[in-house]
Amino acid sequence: MLSSNLAATRFAAWLSRAGVTVIGCLGVASATVAELEEVLIVGSKTAVQSVSGSASFLDEEDLERFDQIDLRKVLNQVPGVYIREEDGFGLRPNIGIRGAAAERSQKVTIMRDGVLITPAPYSAPAAYYIPNVSRIASVEVLKGPAATAFGPHTVGGAINLASPNIPDEDALGLLDFSMGSDGYYKAQGSYGGNEGSYGYLIDVLTYGADGFKSVDQSDQETGFERNDIGLKLTYAVPDSQYDHTVTVLLEAGDEVADETYLGLSDDDFRETPLRRYSASQLARFESQHYNAQLNYSAQVSRFNTTSVAVYWNKFDRSWNKLDRFWRGPALQRVLQAPEQYQIYYSILTGDRDSSPSPDQTLDVTNNHRKYQSYGAQWTISDSRELAGAVLNTSVGLRFHHDQVKRNHQPITYLMTDYKMVPDGIPRSPKTQNKATTDAWAGYVTSKLSYGNASVMLGIRHEDIDGEVINFITDSVAGAEQHLTAASISGIWQISEHASFFAGAYEGFSPAGPASGADHEQSMNYELGARISSATTQASMIGFYSDYDNLIGRCRVSDPNCTPGSEFNGGQVDIGGAELSLLHRFSFSDASWLEFAVSYTYTESEFGETFLSGFSQWGLVREGDELPYVPEHIGNLRVSYARNNWRFEGSVDFQSSMREVPGIGEIAEDLHADDLTTIDLTFSYELTEALTLQGSLLNATDEAAIVSHRPFGARPNRPRALIGRIKYRF
Numbered sequence: 001m002l003s004s005n006l007a008a009t010r011f012a013a014w015l016s017r018a019g020v021t022v023i024g025c026l027g028v029a030s031a032t033v034a035e036l037e038e039v040l041i042v043g044s045k046t047a048v049q050s051v052s053g054s055a056s057f058l059d060e061e062d063l064e065r066f067d068q069i070d071l072r073k074v075l076n077q078v079p080g081v082y083i084r085e086e087d088g089f090g091l092r093p094n095i096g097i098r099g100a101a102a103e104r105s106q107k108v109t110i111m112r113d114g115v116l117i118t119p120a121p122y123s124a125p126a127a128y129y130i131p132n133v134s135r136i137a138s139v140e141v142l143k144g145p146a147a148t149a150f151g152p153h154t155v156g157g158a159i160n161l162a163s164p165n166i167p168d169e170d171a172l173g174l175l176d177f178s179m180g181s182d183g184y185y186k187a188q189g190s191y192g193g194n195e196g197s198y199g200y201l202i203d204v205l206t207y208g209a210d211g212f213k214s215v216d217q218s219d220q221e222t223g224f225e226r227n228d229i230g231l232k233l234t235y236a237v238p239d240s241q242y243d244h245t246v247t248v249l250l251e252a253g254d255e256v257a258d259e260t261y262l263g264l265s266d267d268d269f270r271e272t273p274l275r276r277y278s279a280s281q282l283a284r285f286e287s288q289h290y291n292a293q294l295n296y297s298a299q300v301s302r303f304n305t306t307s308v309a310v311y312w313n314k315f316d317r318s319w320n321k322l323d324r325f326w327r328g329p330a331l332q333r334v335l336q337a338p339e340q341y342q343i344y345y346s347i348l349t350g351d352r353d354s355s356p357s358p359d360q361t362l363d364v365t366n367n368h369r370k371y372q373s374y375g376a377q378w379t380i381s382d383s384r385e386l387a388g389a390v391l392n393t394s395v396g397l398r399f400h401h402d403q404v405k406r407n408h409q410p411i412t413y414l415m416t417d418y419k420m421v422p423d424g425i426p427r428s429p430k431t432q433n434k435a436t437t438d439a440w441a442g443y444v445t446s447k448l449s450y451g452n453a454s455v456m457l458g459i460r461h462e463d464i465d466g467e468v469i470n471f472i473t474d475s476v477a478g479a480e481q482h483l484t485a486a487s488i489s490g491i492w493q494i495s496e497h498a499s500f501f502a503g504a505y506e507g508f509s510p511a512g513p514a515s516g517a518d519h520e521q522s523m524n525y526e527l528g529a530r531i532s533s534a535t536t537q538a539s540m541i542g543f544y545s546d547y548d549n550l551i552g553r554c555r556v557s558d559p560n561c562t563p564g565s566e567f568n569g570g571q572v573d574i575g576g577a578e579l580s581l582l583h584r585f586s587f588s589d590a591s592w593l594e595f596a597v598s599y600t601y602t603e604s605e606f607g608e609t610f611l612s613g614f615s616q617w618g619l620v621r622e623g624d625e626l627p628y629v630p631e632h633i634g635n636l637r638v639s640y641a642r643n644n645w646r647f648e649g650s651v652d653f654q655s656s657m658r659e660v661p662g663i664g665e666i667a668e669d670l671h672a673d674d675l676t677t678i679d680l681t682f683s684y685e686l687t688e689a690l691t692l693q694g695s696l697l698n699a700t701d702e703a704a705i706v707s708h709r710p711f712g713a714r715p716n717r718p719r720a721l722i723g724r725i726k727y728r729f
Contacts, residue, residue: 265713466513
């Protein structure tokens with residue numbers, strides 16, 4: 001790792017370059033969000049100036065604005081967050097924070113009401129399940145030293161997705177219906193309220209689409225269907241001096257999607273971006289998810305509050321999709337140079353029948369996985385005055401267990417007259433294993449405030465014990481990890497409306513059970529300023545991360561590696577700047593105009609030269625930029641309201657990004673295009689209970705390659721027109 005002086009010098013250099021870029025790029029920037037009042041799970045937008053670090057809060061209005069189902073479009077409002085698009089509907093978002101790898105959100109700690117919610121964040125951190133946007137009440141994004149309290153992945157940060165709120169009223173119901181292009185539909189109903197000491201809410205959601213792609217020589221749909229239901233109950237002990245409250249959350253959901261990893265050659269994409277080859281016809285994803293939480297909280301004294309949570313999650317998924325030619329060339333190679341692999345390319349499109357030889361046989365593998373996790377966590381907070389200062393301390397402890405069982409079974413097919421016909425040859429499973437992890441984690445944070453200044457210290461420790469049983473080789477391997485990280489941050493309130501803050505923290509991301517790789521670790525810095533008033537909120541933050549060791553994780557779609565295996569990438573530098581700005585002009589009580597901007601600038605580079613067996617890296621030279629880290633991300637939003645109607649427009653921009661390490665101009669082979677999309681929405685409140693809304697997403701119908709990995713060019717969602725009616729009772 002770099003020395004402290006050298007790291008500080010590099011951070012200053014990053015900040016100066018990034019700051020100039022931020023100022024110069026305001027014209028293409030994006031929507032803003034307010035900062036959290038405190039670094040708390042389920043917070044608010046108030047008291048921005050008291051936060052000694054960067055955190056963002058999106059409330060129900062931010063989530064409702066365009067009736068989004070795609071978490072990527074929601075998180076575009078938050079600077080410092082990177083989202084790799086995949087299927088166009090946001091079914092499995094790839095989220096990264098401050099340069100941390102976005103691949104399946106595996107370097108971000110994702111929570112539901114403060115509890116780990118991804119299927120197996122230790123044993124298999126790829127997040128194939130994230131709660132549906134329509135059943136999220138608010139989103140918190142914690143970055144910088146704030147991430148110390150929320151693990152196991154603290155390098156980038158943490159995201160908390162709050163469950164729907166129980167209404168304050170005695171009883172309140174909601175019916176919400178949407179229909180639109182490509183057979184899109186969404187129906188949601190909820191009913192709940194408070195009766196004395198009891199509260200309840202039941203929420204039911206179903207949505208889906210026929211899909212916007214077309215399979216060659218087939219009328220097969222390419223869409224999806226999701227169903228989700230939640231029950232939330234709460235009980236507050238009446239007339240208790242300790243304010244005892246118990247909350248129960250039960251949720252269940254399922255999904256069926258005709259989704260594939262197989263994309264197109266670049267020439268085919270430029271001609272017909274919404275096409276799918278015949279070899280993708282058997283693709284099908286199915287999943288079921290269940291989770292339960294029991295939460296207890298109490299005010300145990302005038303100085304202390306405590307909470308206890310017990311949780312359980314279960315997630316089963318099966319993804320049947322084309323994986324490769326059984327003994328032929330790699331699919332990515334075929335689609336990069338179809339003229340050199342004309343026979344194999346023609347088999348993929350269906351224009352040529354397969355011969356019975358292994359090299360022309362198509363391998364369709366059913367990747368079946370069963371996940372389970374459970375645990376318990378306890379926190380206690382203490383707040384008291386000491387000699388004119390205020391000391392706030394929080395202590396947390398968690399036990400977590402998770403596991404994944406993998407059974408990847410191939411079936412081989414021959415392409416015959418545009419149909420895939422089984423060849424009848426029995427095939428052995430590719431992967432049959434079980435990975436389990438037990439983890440104890442604890443943290444302490446303490447914030448001392450005196451006058452206009454505050455300083456916060458934090459420390460986190462994790463003891464992790466993992467094991468992998470390989471049923472094919474009849475072998476067992478295990479490993480223990482003991483990780484400790486500290487943080488320090490401070491804020492200086494220079495006036496009623498302005499403040500400066502700075503922080504430094506150690507971040508880590510554990511290695512998988514028995515992977516043989518070292519855990520990921522980094523030293524991270526941030527420096528920022530914030531302005532807040534009744535009409536304006538603005539912040540600018542510089543960040544820099546000095547990685548001592550970067551981890552790359554193999555997925556099923558990565559060639560020449562075992563799923564779940566990990567690779568060390570050595571020393572890496574990532575730095576940049578984040579900008580958010582919001583201003584509202586009020587013309588009267590019933591009329592206002594609001595502008596919001598969010599923008600992120602990022603630079604990255606490998607610190608050493610090496611040859612990796614990880615396909616996303618390969619040959620890396622010192623100074624190469626990291627793949628999948630766009631230099632510019634921005635969002636600009638304009639909202640105008642008058643009486644009962646409201647108009648909003650949003651522009652999202654992301655610069656092109658490389659998909660392999662490199663430097664200089666991004667090559668045309670493995671890359672993602674730059675993409676600018678415009679979303680428009682108009683809503684009219686007919687009565688206090690009834691609202692009509694119309695939305696035009698991707699209004700200019702921009703088409704771009706959002707990824708070449710794993711197998712060929714894939715598109716973003718095309719223009720979509722959606723109508724919505726919402727009724728409250």
